[in-house]
Amino acid sequence: MTDPKGASLYAASTSADVTRSTEEDPLVDGPLISADALHSAIRREFQTIPTPCPAALLSLLHMVYVALSICVAVECELELGRAEECGSVLGVVKGQSVIVFGKVCLWVLVLFFGECVQHHHSRARSRGYLRFYRQTQGLQRLPLTVHSAGNVLLLVVLAARLKPLLSISMILGILGLELVVALLCLLLYTVRVMQFNRDRAMPDVSQEEISHTYSNTSLPTETGFREGSSLEEVVEKQADLIEYLKQHNTLLSKRLLNLTAQH
Known part of the structure; x- marks a missing residue:
């Protein structure tokens, strides 16, 4: 004999799954933005040194x-x-x-x-x-x-x-x-x-990402400590990269929203 209370709980969970899937489907099935589009958008914003x-x-x-x-x-x-x-x-x-x-x-x-x-x-x-x-x-x-x-x-x-x-x-x-x-x-x-x-x-980080993507061998980055480099120089590079990545993420977020709206 079927429990009516259990059946109602199952139906509610099923409807919730269906509602959740319909909400998430547009995000999954939406147009994907390629990395090349983002890189080209950043490249267009290159600022020369006058x-x-x-x-x-x-x-x-x-x-x-x-x-x-x-x-x-x-x-x-x-x-x-x-x-x-x-x-x-x-x-x-x-x-x-x-x-x-x-x-x-x-x-x-x-x-x-x-x-x-x-x-x-x-x-x-x-x-x-x-x-x-x-x-x-x-x-x-x-x-x-x-x-x-x-x-x-x-x-x-x-x-x-x-x-x-x-x-x-x-x-x-x-x-x-x-x-x-x-x-x-x-x-x-x-x-x-x-x-x-x-x-x-493009900025150094973007160039390293592209070189790692298209290269067969994984090359070491400039952020780690390597022989012949001083600890002060490594710390300075890491601080610069952290500061840049904050601005880089903000720019990528804005570009994602703009390109998503265009598609």
């Missing part, structure tokens, strides 16, 4: 400064030109002082350029481009280091109180050497950044 133009402008200003310094030194300090016109233009200020003042202004511009570069590279680092950030970390500081070293040498020459001809010759030599080294540094930096902007690569 520092090559400021680097070119800074190089141009540096060359103009050195050219004007040579003119001031020849015309006013060495008195090989029109000394009277120099006196009327500069007044009581000596030509050597004008060169030093210009060097200070140029150093301030280099300082601002370094802060701008650091800002944009830190943003690229937060977007997951850790390898690029570390490859250009030394190049970011080089222009300011070169100009600061040039300032130190100028101070040494001025403090030595050498003969005017020797002093101005050494100052022009320091400015010329500084110009060559600074232009090489900025040129190398500009090439690296322009290549990065042209490649429009």
Whole structure:
């Protein structure tokens, strides 16, 4: 004899299963979003680093400064030109002082350029481009280091109180050497950044995921400790990756919702 209470419980559980399956079926049978679609959406949002133009402008200003310094030194300090016109233009200020003042202004511009570069590279680092950030970390500081070293040498020459001809010759030599080294540094930096902007690569984590997906052998990632790497560097990399993955997951969630709505 069948228990009516048991039958009613069975019917209720059956109806609940049917209701649950009908609620879950649209999610299961819905359009699946491929990883390529998500990667292409992220790739379209690639943000370039806009520092090559400021680097070119800074190089141009540096060359103009050195050219004007040579003119001031020849015309006013060495008195090989029109000394009277120099006196009327500069007044009581000596030509050597004008060169030093210009060097200070140029150093301030280099300082601002370094802060701008650091800002944009830190943003690229937060977007997951850790390898690029570390490859250009030394190049970011080089222009300011070169100009600061040039300032130190100028101070040494001025403090030595050498003969005017020797002093101005050494100052022009320091400015010329500084110009060559600074232009090489900025040129190398500009090439690296322009290549990065042209490649429009995906973040490091996405590149590793793709390489592991299509490679036959499992390669070690950059997040673990390996021989020859310091513990501080590994911890820094892990912190960067954790911060990036938080933003990466947020972006993927938004893209999933948008692409699901489109399908």
